Amino acid sequence: MTQPSIPLAAMPGSTTAVVPPQWIPLGFMFASGVGFTGVGFSMWFGADKWVISPFHSATVTTAHMVMLAFLTTAVLGALHQFGPVVGQRPLRSVHVAAWTMVGMIVTGWTLPLGFAHGPEWLVATGAVIGVTTVTLAAWNLSGPLMSRSGGVPVVGLRLSVLYLLITVSFGIVYAFNRQEGWFPLLPTKILAHAHLGILGWLGLTYISVSEKLWPMFLLSHRPSSRSGAIAVGGLAIGVLPLALGLLYTNPPAAWFGAVFVVVGLAAHLFSLASSVRHRRRKLELLHAFLFVSASFLLVGMVLGAIAALGDVDASLRIRIVTAEIAALASWLGLAVIGHSHKIVPFITYSMLRARGVNNHKSGRPLLFGDLYNKKIAWGVLGASVAAFTGIVVGTLVDSPVPIALSGILIAITAITVTTNFIVGARSATPASSTSDQIRQRPSSTSILTKGPS
């Protein structure tokens, strides 16, 4: 059985006409896999410092590896694919997208290396490159994200990119403050930066994107998407006052923001439950990732509430807050790994089809499921859950052993998941010839869409 092989970009109504070349998002995802490996080694070697203080240079190094080299690189890569799809408009420049990828890789490694080993100018240099890169990305993504179509996900993504700009603005000020000493970098100021990045940028992006991805991947026909709108609105409104409240040690502002954030995150969890309830597919790998990812979000929310309301001493409070940040990063990390098992095969499939690879080596049409090993993917799920659990527990009980073991496990997991996708893509057999399948095209061809799109 053969499939047609005329390039889909030539067809009216195809999203392939607006998305960038596949090597752009795949390049980001590969770089994120390498960055995740770096996170593992950084955590392994810095585990003993991690329990000494979350503000130790080794801990700050690992935190920035997680945020930049792993999560932001992956999320920006996904946005370069997803933004044009939902906005139905292309990026402003493919060249800028490529430079953004290079800039993210440089930033994701330069800044942490500067924190870990110095010299101090390396931190400032990494910060400048980071701000430049993010500004370029925001300009480029504004092309598709300024589209009037796309609904709640597009609105959420516009705001999340704005939060990314705010986060890196904080970052560059903090980076230069290390040399200039403009103000004391109190823990609350660091927390403001962390919550802006995790909730305002990465969290809001994930919540916005999931409102589009979950109905698609779960074949979910929900009666209402109101919970998704509340989730996006709650986070978009709440993160800024929360961060400002932390920054200026203003509890009313922080509480005002926190209430909106909690409502938003709760609505996000409700949206997940609704999508699962109204799904039209059996439970599969992605659902498992979503469930454990959501569990870490719940843990993070509970830890955040304990840190804010609990009658605990300062030392324990710092550990709880560190564990909260680790749990929130685990929420997003698992979400990224889980969704990568849908997104990477989809983009790889498009790339192979564009090269004329239509069939699996068995002869039947190529499928997404051919592009990675499912048993290995389940193993990745188990290993990553164990690793993230080890980090949160190790932080809470103040023990470097689980954190070091988690670091080793993360490095192994990152290498495994990246290799799984590369080997999977190579398993597809190139078609012997595609030109003989292309025949003269008729004089009249049309695809009409009636109703919602």
Added chain:
Amino acid sequence: MDETPSTENIVERAYDALRTVWDPELAIDIVTLGLIYDVRAVDGGVEVDMTMTTPGCPVSDSLPAEATIALQNEFPQMSVWVNVVWDPPWDPSRIGSDGSNITGVLGGI
């Protein structure tokens, strides 16, 4: 000299052509998946009404294009119209029994 194909023949060949288009996520061809609502032989061409599993899916978005290509390859001298419709909405009950048995991908809640 070519004979003009009958209406029944065109429809049958169109369905066969459409069976070569698979949903790469669900591993089922789009006819068995129940995405094809109607195939008609019209004056000088073939017209298809099809739907998608869920609105806004970038994967499903490529399926009408692939369906069009499959029909073009089958009827190179004819016009092809593929209409994407949403009424009635697709649901799993539209899957042919062979599809659900072969793949086991879809299931109830």
